[in-house]
Amino acid sequence: MVMTPEQSPEYPPELSPEEEQYLLSTLKDWSIANGLAVRPAPSFISKEQDPSGVLASTAPVTLFPSLFPRSCFLEGCRIQSAYNELYSAIARDEDWLKSIVEELIGVDDFVSRLWEIHTEVKKEGYAQDLSLGLFRSDYMLHSDPSTTDQGLGLKQVEFNTIASSFGGLSSQVSALHNYLLEIGAYPASSANIIKSDAVQQSSSTSSLAKGLAVAHRAYGKSKGARPLCVLFVVQDPERNVFDQRLLEYALFSEGGIRAFRLPFNRTLENTRLDTDRTLLYTPPHAPSCTYEVTTVYFRAGYSPDDYPKQDDWTARLHLERSRAIKCPSVLTHLAGCKKIQQVLATPHSPHLKRFLPDEERASQVLATFAPIYPLDQSEAGLEARDLATNPESAVRYVLKPQREGGGNNIYRKSIPEFLKKLPQSHWPAYILMEMIEPPPARNAILRNGEVQKGGVICELGVYGVCLWRNGSKEGDKGEILENWEAGYLLRTKGDQSEEGGVAAGFGAVDSCCLLDV
């Protein structure tokens, strides 16, 4: 296997001080000139020092594209449309979703409240039959002797149904690595590895923007002859703003579609529902101009932290009730629960074929599941409790709550102690997942101006766009209208860290240098 440092001691290539200086100065300038940037962390630049926020920094990036087996990369891209189909089908199967979510009610407050929003809207009936998913399926490489691919296969870490981030920066980082290659900033010694047919350009910015555009157009015309817009519901402040702006600019280039950024906590102030629940947005800067919102794109609202007040829940309900297309709807958001992933991935689970009747596609998806167990009173759950509380077996697992976003997982030997402190009634809020054991790899990361070199762990995310009709009448199960793979993300972190969120401070955006292993 070419991926190990033992077998590829030359990767990434060693740089002389002059080579490193050239590569870094080129990288630092190119990144700012091309929006591969973030707002600096308050720990780097304080609010007092830059009160109005004009400073930006190169986003955390790898100096080199990371090696990735071509067959695994292509497999991830190939099965994305099946994943889109799977999660769209789950989001449309309210009864099944209910049976899963009910197990979490009372133990996971966040899931419970999201479900309440759905039931509340259902009472009066949904005003919009279309749903949009901008998904991202995250994988790690896993050594698995059962695959034909020299033991390497993709194993899914999680499936994101809301606020799948880094689509904007991902296109830029692969463009950066390609640029560095083209101008000869990589040493000649790596020319047989880092080459133009290997450094994979991600289409994520334009593909995701096209997804928003397709929903925007599918919404139809304004009944009130109002101007139409897409609403990016965002956190405020947002350090990762350029990632989002790149999508906004691509959407605007693609046929002049207007988008506005709405801080989630200003939803009730700046939007209202018309009599037919048309969502109307009045920009604070243009109070005399009211837009009709075709699509609500959530880049906030995925974490309990986004709902400090009751008003925030009222806001989510308000948006869900509206006639705008939601990306995602509450049901689609819920379909991204770890519990769902666990139910699908519990060994011998019967559920996958319910949603993916095509056997070949189902088996391709199934092959990417790492074993995941519930921590409930079921047979599998009781077995898992033994695994998790025993320090010897726990080291092979990670404990995850339902919600998205890094920083909440409990790893390996910390699990038994964590569970000891948690009332058993709350255990079902977590799922137990076998740790994916990626092959060792090496790279160098530029973060806040510092270069860190060493062992890294890479996570491949494949984006997917899916637009579907939910089915508004009894017996109508809806249908998928658009479904495509939408580029990729590679996120790379030092192998000392166990969390992978770049914005959370532990990793970098990266691109794939494909290897024929």
Added chain:
Amino acid sequence: MVMTPEQSPEYPPELSPEEEQYLLSTLKDWSIANGLAVRPAPSFISKEQDPSGVLASTAPVTLFPSLFPRSCFLEGCRIQSAYNELYSAIARDEDWLKSIVEELIGVDDFVSRLWEIHTEVKKEGYAQDLSLGLFRSDYMLHSDPSTTDQGLGLKQVEFNTIASSFGGLSSQVSALHNYLLEIGAYPASSANIIKSDAVQQSSSTSSLAKGLAVAHRAYGKSKGARPLCVLFVVQDPERNVFDQRLLEYALFSEGGIRAFRLPFNRTLENTRLDTDRTLLYTPPHAPSCTYEVTTVYFRAGYSPDDYPKQDDWTARLHLERSRAIKCPSVLTHLAGCKKIQQVLATPHSPHLKRFLPDEERASQVLATFAPIYPLDQSEAGLEARDLATNPESAVRYVLKPQREGGGNNIYRKSIPEFLKKLPQSHWPAYILMEMIEPPPARNAILRNGEVQKGGVICELGVYGVCLWRNGSKEGDKGEILENWEAGYLLRTKGDQSEEGGVAAGFGAVDSCCLLDV
């Protein structure tokens, strides 16, 4: 006249706090995503805080495009090719240039040393017959009852023959203002002024890059079958690096032409001359790879500050001796002396028609000259000495040294005192120029995160590209091979300041909102 605050009290439009917030947040994100950026000043972010230099800031920009009479703007663009022709002709007329420069020898050390370089190279003969000029002619609006254009005409501030900057940022700032217009960030009240056929896009990035590309190709093939490159000779550190990088990227997009940044003080270390004086560049990061330099593009070397050591003069000589095309050659650099501008613009001067035989073109150029006087022993010089030493008349003038770049001028009532302290033998190093009196205008500038509103002064720069043959044999006066107008720059400063260099800390990049006055 529409330009005065009295008559256009609505410009720039007043913004509500919400409008200003929207405009600023849009502007701050767009600028970073599109390279309209600078490295922060050390007074803003210290070297200790960001030792490796990953931070960038929005370049100082105006919030609105500034109003500018369409006819004056078009006139500036129209006459640029005549200006290119004029300065190319001056640079080719060594005898005439010598007669002018000789007056400065002994009083202006910088000019003297540049001239020495020319004479030194001339002894052995120039190895390259082609010269490239990336020029910029700078103007202010001047109230002049003699013009038909409601009293407004362009008066030239200076003509830059070396290191004409801001071509990269200028394209971006006009794109920014157009973007702000398109997304409705400007209030509806200004819709009849800020409109798409008024906000003028500058083509400077692509036009200047095309100029470098044309020279690069005109150089011909490498005799040694070496790879070819363009060399950007730069200051180090350079805060305005993105301005330069944008040209480099455009040059690379335009047919893959490679460019390297060479700090001027590393010239002798990293370049050498082959036996036929071919200029060879060995990048420090790729010591085994030697490039043949087709074109030396000076973004340094224009100021005495760039020559702290004798080695720096040796480096300039070394480059001038080479077979690379210089942008500019030493003679072209010298053609940009204020003294030349003064000789051309001294009332009743006979010199212009020598270089611009076409009467119509000459008269168009002449119309843009503000009166400029020498401070020498000539009749005009003695008259000017009276004007400059008399506090009553001095207030209408500015005293300028020969060299380019802001920060060295003496204004109005400071002139008599300044001259009192200067030995009279050094007076001829300066020229005395009538102050151009631009009509009052208003705008808002974002600088280091602060918005400053109020009266402003605008300076229009028109870029020009000119490639010519100098004429290598006796009696061959050479010829112009390429000549075009290459976009524009608007630089705007608060009217309290009397210097105009944005990078020097007194102004902002801007774009023209054309008015039919």
